Structure formats: C-alpha cells, structure tokens
Amino acid sequence: MIVVLLQAAVVAGIAFYFYRWRSEVRRRNAQSWDSLLARLRPDWSARELSDRFLWKEGLSATAEEIWQRLEGPKGLWVIYRNSSVMLEMADYAAKNARDGGDSEGVDRVLLETLRSDAMQIRVCVLTALSQYGFSQASEGVRVNAFRAATIYTGMAARMTQLIQVHAALVLPDFVAAM
Amino acid sequence: MTLDSVDLTIWYAGIVLDVVLLGLLMSRRVYKDLPVYFIYLLWSLSYDLVAWQLMRTLSPEACLQQYMVGITVNALFVFAVWIELGRKVLRYNGATAPGRLFVLLLFVVACLPLWLLAQQAPLSARHTVFRLLFAHLRQIIGILMVAVLLTMAWLSRILDLRWPERELRIATGFGFSFIIALAVNILQTHGFAYPIHRLLDQISVAGYLGTLAYWVLSFSQNETKQQNYYPQV
Numbered sequence: 022m023i024v025v026l027l028q029a030a031v032v033a034g035i036a037f038y039f040y041r042w043r044s045e046v047r048r049r050n051a052q053s054w055d056s057l058l059a060r061l062r063p064d065w066s067a068r069e070l071s072d073r074f075l076w077k078e079g080l081s082a083t084a085e086e087i088w089q090r091l092e093g094p095k096g097l098w099v100i101y102r103n104s105s106v107m108l109e110m111a112d113y114a115a116k117n118a119r120d121g122g123d124s125e126g127v128d129r130v131l132l133e134t135l136r137s138d139a140m141q142i143r144v145c146v147l148t149a150l151s152q153y154g155f156s157q158a159s160e161g162v163r164v165n166a167f168r169a170a171t172i173y174t175g176m177a178a179r180m181t182q183l184i185q186v187h188a189a190l191v192l193p194d195f196v197a198a199m
Numbered sequence: 200m201t202l203d204s205v206d207l208t209i210w211y212a213g214i215v216l217d218v219v220l221l222g223l224l225m226s227r228r229v230y231k232d233l234p235v236y237f238i239y240l241l242w243s244l245s246y247d248l249v250a251w252q253l254m255r256t257l258s259p260e261a262c263l264q265q266y267m268v269g270i271t272v273n274a275l276f277v278f279a280v281w282i283e284l285g286r287k288v289l290r291y292n293g294a295t296a297p298g299r300l301f302v303l304l305l306f307v308v309a310c311l312p313l314w315l316l317a318q319q320a321p322l323s324a325r326h327t328v329f330r331l332l333f334a335h336l337r338q339i340i341g342i343l344m345v346a347v348l349l350t351m352a353w354l355s356r357i358l359d360l361r362w363p364e365r366e367l368r369i370a371t372g373f374g375f376s377f378i379i380a381l382a383v384n385i386l387q388t389h390g391f392a393y394p395i396h397r398l399l400d401q402i403s404v405a406g407y408l409g410t411l412a413y414w415v416l417s418f419s420q421n422e423t424k425q426q427n428y429y430p431q432v
Contacts, residue, residue, distance in 0.1 A: 025389070031316050032382045035345060039374045042352040046362045108359050115293060116361070132293045139359060 049109060054191060057113060060106045061198045065092060065099040068199075071174050075199060078175040084167040091166055094153055100173045101146040103199075107180045108139040110195075114187050127187060131179060138176035145169035209404050210251055216411035217244040223418040229365070235283040236369060239276040246273070263333055274340045277373065281347050284366050285354075292360045305353050309346035317342060317385060334387070341384040344377040368417040372410040379406030 068074045069090045071081050080087060091097055115127040149165035156162070177199060184192050221240055224230055230237035246269055254262050289296055317338055351370065355362065362370070383403040387396060 028316055028385050031312070032378065032385065035349070035381070036378045039348065039352065039378065042356070043367070043371055043374070046355070046367055049361055050364060050367075105359060109361075112292060112359075112361050127293075129293045133295060136292075136294055136358065140357075 052109075052113075054110075054113065057106060057110050058194055058198045060102075062099040062102050063198070065096050066199070067096075067100070067103075067170070067173060067177065070170050074174060075177050075181045075196060078178045080167070080171055080174060084163040087167050087170050088163045091170065094150055097146050097149055097166055097169060100142060100169055104139045104142040104173060104176060107176060108135055111135045111180060111183060114183060127183060131183060135176060135179055135183075138172050138179070141172050142169050142176065145172065205401055209401060209408060210247065212408055213247055213404070213411065214244065216408060216415055217247065220411060220415050220418065223415065227418060229418070233280075233283060233287070233365075233369070235276075235279045239280050242272070242276055260329060263329060267333055267336055270337065270340060274343065277344065278347065280369070281351065281373075284370060285351065287366050288355070288360055288362055291363050291366075292358075294358055294360065297354060297358065302350065302354065305350045306346055309349040309353070310342060313342045313345060313381070317388065338384050338388070341377070341381045344373075345381050348374050348377050365417075368414065372414050372417075375413070376407045376410040379403060379409075 070087065071077065071079060082090065091100075111127070111132055115132055145165045145168045149162050149169060152159060152162045152165065181192070181195070184195050217240060221237075221244065224233075224237055224240070250265065250269060253265055257265065286296075348370075354360070380403050383399045383406075387399055
C-alpha cells in the first residue's frame, strides 16, 4: 500500500512540476516591459559597487568592502534575482527587435554573453550563500561574493548598452529601476 | 458500451484527429519548420491504420510482436521530435547548446528515481517471457519519455530559455500523454485482472487522444503577438 501511495505521489509531483514549468514559460512569454521593470528588486541597489555602475564594467573596492556594500546575503540575493530579470529583458528586447523589423536585431554574441553572465552569477551566489550558511562571512564567501558582484556590474553595463542601442526611450526607466 | 466498442471508438477518433491535425499543419506550413514532428504524425496515422488491420488477422503473440516494434519506433520518433524542439528553442533564444555530458547527467538524474520507483512493484511472474519482455519494454519507454520531459524542463530553467508558443504547445501535448502513460504503466505492474488491465490500456490511449485534440485546438487558433517593446511614452 505504501508503495502504491509513493508511486501516486511521485507521478502527481511530476504532473504538478510540469504544470508549474509550463505556467512559468507562458508567463514569461506574456509579460510586458513594465512588468519586467517592476520585477527588478528595489530593496538594494548596486550603485555603490562601482563608480560608474551601469556604464562601466568592474569594481572599485576590495573584497572586504564589497561584502560590506552588499549588506551580506541580502545584496547577493538581489543580484541573483536581478540577473535573471535582466536576462529576460535581453530576450524580450531581442524578440521585439525581430518582430518589430529591426534589420540589425540584437547582437547574438551580446545575448550569449548575458546568458553566460547570468549562469556564472547563479553559480557564484549559490556557492557563496551555501558557504555563508556553514561558516558565515569566511574568506571563501567574500571571494565568491566579489566574483558575483564583478560579473553583475559587467552584465548591467552590457544590458545598458543593449537598451541604449535598441530601445533608448526606456533607458531612463531602466536606470532608475536599477 | 463493451470494451471492444470502446476500442473501436478510440481508434476512429484517433484516425480523425490525426487527419485533421495533419491537414492543419499542412495548411499552416508547419511541416517546413518542424519536419520531424510532421513525419512523426504521418507515421502515427499510418501505424494506426496498419496495426488495426493486423490485430484482426494475426495471433495474439504475433500482435504483441508488431506492437513491440511499433512502440519502439514511436519512441525513437518522439526522441527525434524532442531534439527538433530543443534546437528550435535554442535558436529562438540565440543560445548555444549545453554540453552533452551535462545533458546526459540531467537525463540520468531524471531516470534514476523513476526507475527505482518502477522496481518497487516487480512485474508479475505469471506472464510468459514474451509478455514480460513487452511489459518491461513499455515500462522502460515510459520512464525514458518522462525523463526526457524533465530534462527539457530543467534545461529550460537553468538556461532561462523562452519557448515559442507553438513549440510549447507541442511539448505540453507530449508531457500530458507521457504522464498519463507513466501512471498507467506503473499501475499495470500491480497485476490487475482482465477488465481493469484493458481499461488502463484504453486510458493510456485516451491520454494520447487528448493530446491530439489539444494540438488540433491549438493549431486551429492564431498565435498571439507579443506586445510592443516600447511602452507608451
């Protein structure tokens, strides 16, 4: 009887997971630019990470200072969430550039770089957060947080460049939201 | 309504839905974009037509043999369709394909718990070797199909991929029938007697009919265009 219940639970779990995945993909397909902007987390801003955040890649502080400016795991989590939203923004811009008849379209290499940035940020943030769970702010946590912040500034700069070229009208909103 | 008449109704419904769907795909020129999917549906229709005739003339064991060949070819076609869908989605997102080893790892991770789960209810030893082989094959294919589905969903999440509406509909249809088939396969390992066992088979086929009906409904509607990138200024 237990086996039957377990089997039923697993099949129901797979069905539910599939349903959730499909709903999420559909939500992504249907979202507007404004809804994407609204999903950028306002509770922490990365402006303090570098002197010319959004316009220039790289950090202007040590790993210790960056950890302070990140406000610990709070900033890391915002970086994690925002990188995913920025990638969705880039995909959205690419799709609309195609549909809108933009002859040049969004640079494929730029899109690929943004995707790679988002992946690396995820790995760094998840590693840093799991290390933080075990050993608080150890050297390893700070190094991973520093790496995540570095990639994040690069990603944000590339995103600004993309919007500047393909949708300059919405650039002020993006800058304000970030 | 007898079980035989249910079979006949399901068979007719399958043929009609297959023909309507192929007609829709041809009128919308989907066969140019998704040739493997189109060929898969053509195969499905021709197999349904031939199998029904064979089942009426062949012995039960010979029937089982042709059915085993049928489900194996079907599974290979479905794999090919998923590869086609995957390539389409990657191209749509302008993304490069993930490493083969990584995909294989995800696939194995998806297979393992399903395989272990199926082993919890071993197949009945009362069956002949041939029937046992058939039951195993069906179980393995059912597990592999759901594992493919899970791998695609995981990859899509990890790589943050957007799905074009049409490809998402095809994936949804497959997902629905895979999950029904897996549930039926697992239930059938519990050795139910004749009417229930047959009813479960019919539920599995009805699941595929539901998928065909969903595809017909989806392809008969126009795709919705996404909103303009630029908001009102």
